Amino acid sequence: MTKGVTPHMVTVSTLTLVKVALILLLLWALYLIADVLILLIASLLFAAALDPWVDTLQKKYHIPRAVCMLTIYAILIAVISSAIVLIAPPLIDEIGQIAQAFPHYYTQINEWLINVNQQTGSNGAPLQSLSNAVTSATTGAFSVVSSIFGGIASFILVLFITYYLVVDEGAIKRIAMIAPKQHQAYFTNLITRLQKQMGIWLRAQVTLMAIIGAVTYLILLAIGMPYALVLAMIAGLTEFIPYLGPLLGAVPAVIIASSISPLMILTVIAAYYLMQLFENNIIVPKIMEKALGLSPVVSIMVFLIGARLAGIAGALLAIPIATAAMVVINDLLSSRNRSEAKPNSR
Missing domain, CATH: 1.20.920 (Histone Acetyltransferase; Chain A)
Structure with missing residues (x-):
């Protein structure tokens, strides 16, 4: 007589359900403030890039961090302004020439696709795809132009946030204070490495x-x-x-x-x-x-996911966010491997 399988009851405590609900609520809240988070992440990224320069100026010339930061901003603005003055006129001229010649390019590509259509005996799908692509490109151009003007205001805000993050030397590291006391040393080290x-x-x-x-x-x-x-x-x-x-x-x-x-x-x-x-x-x-890198497949997928979730800003920030996540994951895996190795070494 075969013995019956004893059923195992799976119980979930109320505390576990509350924790899951709080995590889901937190994720939903983060989704709602995604635009603000993107600005904050961009500011943290710029702060990480500029902080070594500020440290060098402060140690070498013994001047306040605020003065160092303003000096770097002034140099960057001067360089960017000079580049715009030099590049903008010929760039605008070339863009105008391309706009005038665009019908010619469109006609040539159209004729080439007609030949392909005749030789392959397809049903005109390439022509329709080209038409759709041109329409999408035109619509996308207006969207990009409008987003640029909105992006200028966001960029100025990022510069202000970056300024205060760099000037207040411990601002970023104070984020570690949110963690439990026994983990604060690790999070401080992690933030320093990520920065x-x-x-x-x-x-x-x-x-x-x-x-x-x-x-x-x-x-x-x-x-x-x-x-x-x-x-x-x-x-x-x-x-x-x-x-x-x-x-x-x-x-x-x-x-x-x-x-x-x-x-x-x-x-x-x-x-x-x-x-x-x-x-x-x-x-x-x-x-x-x-510079930290990811595998080609992961990089492309992360870039596409970032673009899908948050547009241009998401695409630009996807790689650094994924890189930071990989650092944390590697730390967790290393910690687990060390924990598993201890019993075996006894």
Whole structure:
């Protein structure tokens, strides 16, 4: 006679249910204030990037942190303003030329798709896809312009928050005081490590974007490619997109080259390929070697999830947030491994 399986009763205490409810309520509250959290995270990221510079100025010249921060802001504003004065006129001129030539590019691509349609015997889906893409791009352009004006106000707010976070040297580390007393030392150490690593990542990323933009401009200028400045700006900005950025940055250049000649298409593809080799083998190992990274698949997925949840801001902050999360996860795994190793060592 087979013995019956004794059923096990699973009981959940009221306290556990309350904890789960509080966690869900907290997550919902964080979702409601997502915009504010994005500004705070951006401020923490900028503070992490600027804090080493302020520390260096303070220790070397013995001046208050507030003066150091204002000096750095003044230098950054001067550099950015000079760049705008130098770049804006030719950039606006090239954008105007592209806008005038856009119908020509659209017609050429349209004719190419018609030939593809006739040769493959498809039902015109490529043409419809192109039309939809143009409509989406036009609508998206207006959305980007409107978001830029809203983004300026947010950026100014981020600068103010960053200023106070850096000037008040212990402001960020005081977050650790929220944790239970026995864990405060760990959280203080964790915040210090995250602050250092995020600062390294941001400075390295900005440097990489600037170098790629400058190199792209010089190469496109050398091969006689029109709209070199606009295409270089696109190449630099798309570097922020992990792994897919260089490919996306090359697409507009190839489209414009297709309206010139087959030789120019091959030249542009070869130029971007050489730039990619230069980036992967020389620039990235030198600049990004100290910056924390994620695997390609995780980076792309995190970027797309951030863009889906919080738009442009979410996409920009997704990688540093995921990197910080990986640091915490690695700490937890290391702690668990140490705990499991102790009984075995006895």
